[in-house]
Amino acid sequence: MMEQNRLYSLPALPYDYKALSPGISEEQLRIHHTKHHQGYVNGVNAIYEKLDKAQQEGSSPDLKATLKELSFHLGGFLLHTLYWENMAPAGKGGGAPRGTLATCIEKEFGSFERFKKDFTTAANSVEGSGWAALTYCQKTGRLLLMQIEKHNVHVYPSFPLLMVVDVWEHAYYIDYKNDRAKYLENFWSIVNWNTVNARLEKAMEG
Numbered sequence: 001m002m003e004q005n006r007l008y009s010l011p012a013l014p015y016d017y018k019a020l021s022p023g024i025s026e027e028q029l030r031i032h033h034t035k036h037h038q039g040y041v042n043g044v045n046a047i048y049e050k051l052d053k054a055q056q057e058g059s060s061p062d063l064k065a066t067l068k069e070l071s072f073h074l075g076g077f078l079l080h081t082l083y084w085e086n087m088a089p090a091g092k093g094g095g096a097p098r099g100t101l102a103t104c105i106e107k108e109f110g111s112f113e114r115f116k117k118d119f120t121t122a123a124n125s126v127e128g129s130g131w132a133a134l135t136y137c138q139k140t141g142r143l144l145l146m147q148i149e150k151h152n153v154h155v156y157p158s159f160p161l162l163m164v165v166d167v168w169e170h171a172y173y174i175d176y177k178n179d180r181a182k183y184l185e186n187f188w189s190i191v192n193w194n195t196v197n198a199r200l201e202k203a204m205e206g
């Protein structure tokens with residue numbers, strides 16, 4: 001991910017652009033990845049270059065504004081990578097989780113159905129643009145929901161993100177227009193539970 005030139009580059013998707021259809025169409029996925037995710041890569045790199053240039057020139061950038069912008073673009077960059085990886089090609093994703101994840105969901109939420117309902121509510125009710133996430137508290141051993149505004153607001157620092165869903169309109173407007181709820185309904189058919197379970201097991205070790 002970190003290139004030799006100390007800048008970011010757009011990571012390839014773990015599947016082709018048609019793979020998530022019909023939940024997410026080829027056109028929707030291609031634009032999301034090549035325009036929006038690329039936009040955050042460019043955003044982070046532009047800030048790094050600005051900081052490098054200022055350092056070389058001995059000038060002082062407006063750090064308050066620059067760091068706020070960096071948090072936004074870096075958050076966007078990292079969240080999209082997690083999002084692509086926690087989805088699986090149609091037919092290979094969806095269903096219900098198994099193993100450790102299933103056990104922990106049952107313990108925290110009572111049932112998988114209740115978890116799905118709560119996660120969907122968190123995602124549906126993000127004000128404006130943002131994300132819903134499932135996270136894990138290593139101190140208490142509890143699964144928790146997180147509702148992220150934009151890419152960086154309301155994040156619990158250092159909590160590992162196990163599953164994220166993008167609810168920016170750019171994630172679904174080509175396929176669903178303004179119908180976020182319909183997009184989220186279809187998200188459940190392409191969740192890669194193996195990835196989410198692997199992230200949980202890693203978080204539990206750490």
Ligand code: MN
Pocket residue numbers: 032036080166168170171
């Ligand atoms: Mn997005």
